[in-house]
Amino acid sequence: MHSPGIALQELRTTLLTNSIFFIVVGDVSDHVIPSALLMTTARAFLRQRMSRAGDLNQIMADVNRQLARDVEESGQFMTLFLCEIDIDHHMVRWVRAGHDPAIICDPGTDSFNELCGRGLPLGVFEDYSYQIQTCEIKPGQIIAIGTDGIWETTNEDDRLFGKARFEAVIQADACENAAKI
Numbered sequence: 001m002h003s004p005g006i007a008l009q010e011l012r013t014t015l016l017t018n019s020i021f022f023i024v025v026g027d028v029s030d031h032v033i034p035s036a037l038l039m040t041t042a043r044a045f046l047r048q049r050m051s052r053a054g055d056l057n058q059i060m061a062d063v064n065r066q067l068a069r070d071v072e073e074s075g076q077f078m079t080l081f082l083c084e085i086d087i088d089h090h091m092v093r094w095v096r097a098g099h100d101p102a103i104i105c106d107p108g109t110d111s112f113n114e115l116c117g118r119g120l121p122l123g124v125f126e127d128y129s130y131q132i133q134t135c136e137i138k139p140g141q142i143i144a145i146g147t148d149g150i151w152e153t154t155n156e157d158d159r160l161f162g163k164a165r166f167e168a169v170i171q172a173d174a175c176e177n178a179a180k181i
Contacts, residue, residue, distance in 0.1 A: 019088040022050070025099060027147045028078040029121075038076050042067055042122065046080075056082055056095045060119070060130040064097065068126035077123040081145055083115070090137050095130045097122045102145040103167065104137065107174035112167050115143075142181070144170050 026042060028035040045063045054062070060082055071077065079099035085092050094102065098121030101114035117133040137143070146166060153161045173181045 020084060020086045023083040023085065023143075023145060024080065025145045025147060026078055026080045027099065027149070029076055034074070034076065038067075038071065038078055038123075041070060042078055042080070046082075055132060056084060056093055057130040057132045060095045060097055060122075061128065064122045064128055064130070065126050067123045071123040072126075077121040079121045079147075083143075083145065085137070085143070090139075091134060092137050092143065093132055093134045095119060095132055097130065098124075100146065100148060102143055103170070104135070105142040105144065105167070105170050105174060106138070107140060107142070107171070108138075110171065112171075142170055142174060142178075144181075 024046065026039060028039050028042075042063065045066045046059070049059050049062050060080070063080075067078070077098070080097040081094065081099040081102060082097075083092060083094040083102060092104075092115065094115050094117065096115075096117045096119040098119060101116045104113045104115065105111075106113075113135075115133065115135065117131055119130050120128050144166070151161050151163045151166055155161075170181060
């Protein structure tokens with residue numbers, strides 16, 4: 001499989017306590033040096049902002065405000081999915097900034113649900129208000145977060161990998177640990 005460009009995508013996990021951790025996935029527009037600089041800047045803004053107290057929607061809005069000021073004339077933007085998983089309370093909280101939804105696979109019911117919610121990409125409008133979404137998770141469910149770089153990857157016959165195949169891979173190995181999937 002090959003991707004049409006260099007992927008400037010980032011996945012970070014941060015352990016907050018023994019039972020709460022964050023997952024962040026970002027993807028920038030275009031795939032050239034200015035995009036790499038945008039990803040680096042966004043990462044720095046996010047790390048700095050997450051070091052202070054605040055809900056996910058406040059964190060996203062603050063990062064967006066800073067990033068929008070940096071890119072206002074360039075037309076650049078980036079998508080971001082910011083997720084907090086609370087294992088003890090079986091809850092997922094997330095905010096989307098234009099990024100594809102994460103997917104929850106429930107091997108017990110062979111079903112997939114998307115972690116949807118509205119949200120503009122970062123850098124589009126400086127004063128955008130982001131919304132927190134929540135859902136309960138059950139033991140054994142799988143949360144998969146990807147980027148369009150996965151489902152838009154093509155094989156030698158120029159066939160897209162697609163979201164259905166992405167879900168099929170998860171489903172086929174649902175009884176395995178995360179590293180195996």
